[in-house]
Amino acid sequence: MGDGPARVDVALFGRDRELGLLDALLEAAARREAQSVLVTGVVGVGKTALTRHAADRRPRTSVLAGACLPLVSIAVPLLAVRSLLRSAPASAAAAPQNAGTGIPDLARLDDWLSGLCAEQPVVVLVDDLQWADQATLDVLTFLIAGPAARRLAILATIRSDEVGDDHVLQRWLADIRRLPRVTEIGLGPLDHDATAAQISSLLGQVVHTALVDDVFARSGGNPYLSRLIVQGLAPTARRIDAELPRDLRTAVLGTWSRLASAAREATTALAVAGVPLAPAELAFALPVGESRVRGALQAAAGVGLVETRTDGTYWFVHPLSAEVLEGSLPAERRRSLHAAFAMFLETRGARGDLRTATAVADHWNRGGIPIAAYRSALRAADIAESSGAWLDALRMLERAASLWDRDRGDDVTAILRRRIGAARNAGALQAELGAIDALLGAPGEGSSGADAAEVSRLLLRRIHLRFMNGNAFFDLEETRRAVAAAPPGTTAHASALAELAHAGAWHGDPAAPENARRALDEARAHDDDATLSYALTANAMQAVLAEDGARGLELAEAGAEAALRARDWLALGHAALWEANACETWAAQSYASRVGVRSAQMREQGAPHAYIAWLAGNQAMSSLAAGDWEECAVRLREALASDPGPVGDVQARLTAARLAALQGRQREAEQHLARAEELFEVTSDFLAHPFDPIRAEVRLGGHDPGGAQDAAQRGIAAEGMPPTMCEWLLPLAARAIADRIGATRDAGGDTRSIQDELEAFVAAHPDIIRDFGNSTPLWESQIHALGALYASERARGLADADESERWIVAADALVTACLPWEQAYARRRAAEALLVRDGDRLRGADQLRRGLVLAQTLAAAPIESELRALARRARVALATPAPVDGDRLSAVAITPRERDILSLVVAGRTYGEIARELVISEKTVSTHISHLLGKTGTANRIELAGFAERALSAQDG
Secondary structure, eight states: OOSSSOOOOOOOOSOHHHHHHHHHHHHHHHTTOOEEEEEEEOTTSSHHHHHHHHHHTSTTOEEEEEEOOOOSSOOOTTHHHHHHHHTSOTTSOOOOOOTTTOOOOHHHHHHHHHHHHHHSOEEEEEEOGGGOOHHHHHHHHHHHTSOSSSSEEEEEEEEGGGOOTTOTHHHHHHHHTTSTTEEEEEOOOOOHHHHHHHHHHHHTSOOOHHHHHHHHHHHTTOHHHHHHHHTTOOTTOSSOOSSOOHHHHHHHHHHHHTSOHHHHHHHHHHHHHOSOBOHHHHGGGSSSOHHHHHHHHHHHHHTTSEEEOTTSOEEESSHHHHHHHHHTSOHHHHHHHHHHHHHHHHHHOOTTOHHHHHHHHHHHHHTTOHHHHHHHHHHHHHHHHHHTOHHHHHHHHHHHHHHOOGGGOOOHHHHHHHHHHHHHHHTOHHHHHHHHHHHHOSTTOOOTTSOHHHHHHHHHHHHHHHHHTTSOSOOHHHHHHHHHHSOTTSHHHHHHHHHHHHHHHHTTOTTHHHHHHHHHHHHTTSOOHHHHHHHHHHHHHHHHHTTOHHHHHHHHHHHHHHHHHHTOHHHHHHHHHHHHHHHSOSSSHHHHHHHHHHHHHHHHTTOOHHHHHHHHHHHHHHHHHTTOHHHHHHHHHHHTSSOOHHHHHHHHHHHHHHHHHHTTOHHHHHHHHHHHHHHOSOSTTOTTSOHHHHHHHHHHHTTOHHHHHHHHHHHHTOOSSOOTTGGGHHHHHHHHHHHHHHHHHHTTOOOHHHHHHHHHHHHHOOSOOOOSSOOOHHHHHHHHHHHHHHHHHHHHHHTOTTHHHHHHHHHHHHHHTTOHHHHHHHHHHHHHIIIIIIOOHHHHHHHHHHHHHHHHHHTOHHHHHHHHHHHHHHTOOOOOOOOOOGGGOTTOOOOHHHHHHHHHHHTTOOHHHHHHHHTOOHHHHHHHHHHHHHHHTOSSHHHHHHHHHHHHHHHHO
8 A cells, every 4th residue: 555645434325336336447457457437426426435435445456646626826737646646655666757847757657657556456546637737637648548458547536517518628538538448437416315324324323214305305415415414413303403504505605606796696696586597587686687697697507506407597506505505695685685586476477386376475484574475375375285285285374374463363273274184184293283282272272263073073183193293192081072072973973982992992991892882883874984984993993802803804994995085094094903903913924914905005095104104114013023024124114215204203113123133233223212212202101112022122132131121021011901012021021031140140140139030020920911902823823932932031040951942842833923033032042052051962953053044034143143153162063964966976876865964964964963864873874974985985074075075066167
């Protein structure tokens, strides 16, 4: 390596394709096929980071680095070339230069570079060719056109946004592109996923999707701008700060500040306009003519600040430029420009156009004219509602509500009702809840503008939204208020009764079944699909809890179809989950598949993402439990692809935390769990979400058995219906206590008190906690298998003589239960007990290998690592036996039985292991191996295995 610029450890995101291409080109150069690469892209897109990263990870390579600079008042010929020469390895001969000038002689320079390439591969990095002088370009042309058979790669970066049609570099590029072995890589912005990975890395944890959306919308995927935007943000932030970081403003304004005053004024006015405009339109707000505005915009386009669109309008290349430029204006000038654009847009007409209407409303508001802003916001909301643009409608209605003045005599409750409708259609759960709270007034009070039935419906919707937003879990008292408020015989009363039955079931209310029956009777008296759906699902829930799965399925399917007709997505989500519950336990792929059918219907019908994410999170959790972690990852990505809303976000984060913990990504697991806990005001009380079991698993992954035990015992103590994943709580608690015993024993401490604690715990909780619901063969097998796991953990903690047998029984039961993660863990414990304590090598090796195969399939890195370490300590061969083709061993005639034995010998199996696997005696194995030794002329098993491997390898060759 040279003495040049220090290596940088750059984290790259979303550049796998480009990095792979660079790697291939650098590898070709290392094989004496000289390469030249031009990496182009706008400023901040990561050109330098990519080339430096690709060069730095090349082994035994000299890297020469130099950069061109935008010098204005002085000229330094060959600046980048001089830097390259200074960065040469200290061990290299001095770079040739002409005496006095310091300018290298091209022929001597080329010879010197060839000498370096003879010693080891050389990578030449040249940054920012758009600022290169002609002499530098001539040197690069000479080097690029040099000998093809040398270990040289030249990587040059170019800011494409600063190379206009008349730039001096264009002619050079035209010539260079015609040379052989020249590759051009255009580097575009990062996509949404790569931006999310970058931000999470910068902030140190998995960040909220809403923050990624906000940053991506502002930066356009430019990694440099994204980094500046999130500078100083808390990892829990959901939005970027209103005040953009100073470094970001400086970076964005750099090009703008070098423009002439006319171009600066025109682009600033364009930024305030907030939409692409033609020069004639922009001239309306400026005291100059159209031709001068056109010239100013063309100058800005020449430096890459704005670009010309196909319709003749101009807009900024980087989305942030407009925001930063507007923010740099004095307040009075900013307001006057906004008012001018508002008047211009209103004068221009197109009142029925949503984009124009919202722009008018925004300009009046930012221009500080409240009356005009209020009226224009309502007009824009009208247009948005009629066109189904619910997010725009919601924004305009929220604006109108904030500007409402009671002295005008307008009815604010009408605006609030419209806000509720817009938010519901948009899936904006927090906004809808806020509007309902505003309409109802303070808790405990009704709204003067609402009748009794409306108050009841609003109370019910608030209960549902508090659940979806993680504020409260189906409040029973609030539901009773809704029933009391609803006039008997109305749809509101039937809906309230259905919710009372639903909430009551979760909280153990004995009146819940009767309330469900009454709700359905009343709902059938009305022609209202939404009310019918909630009533049907409440009864489906009761049927499932009464273990009448067939009846529950019938009711839930009818509830789902009614919800689809009503386009009530919350109702459909509830029906979908109880439809699946009626058929199978949640920890099954068939459960995930049923939920997936309804999730697909939501997508087809255009449901808001929050509801789709809710079901996708449930699908992911079920797929994970069943061992299909790749499908789980797909569903998690679907759920988190946009803002999933709190309930969908929590479901996905908990599942992501469990997946990460099981696969050994502990930091990621803790981050996902922390995000889930931040999103909900209460956690353990949310019985539908497995906070406590997953907390316990994450704590165990982090070697915190005390924290795992606390989490599991919180779940065990939950009141009302047992929480989801309750069946796992006792095995997890016992595992945590057993881990504490093991840690104490390893430290030489007295374990008796902790063992007494374990005995007392098992005595207090002798049986696995059963969730309520329809009994199925799979669920019963899971209860049995988890019970066996619980017994095994107790045996481990108490060092029972039958511990190994209990682990084998548990592992085999977990096969039937289709719980592969737990099975892999049980195999690991069985192998450990058999090999370490019992000294049973044959059975221990069998359990170890079976566990290892499963751990590899699941990508369960912690278990795989523990099993491999155990195999090393116990000297257990892990090679998988491969069939030996006797016909290919042409020099040796072997029988079919000898062929089977030879394959196991090659895999490193002992006599006893071979006998056990082939169900023959060790004596028979010994006899066959003696025959094989004689036939092959080898002295022992090791030589025999080597002979077979060499023979087969030769045949393959």
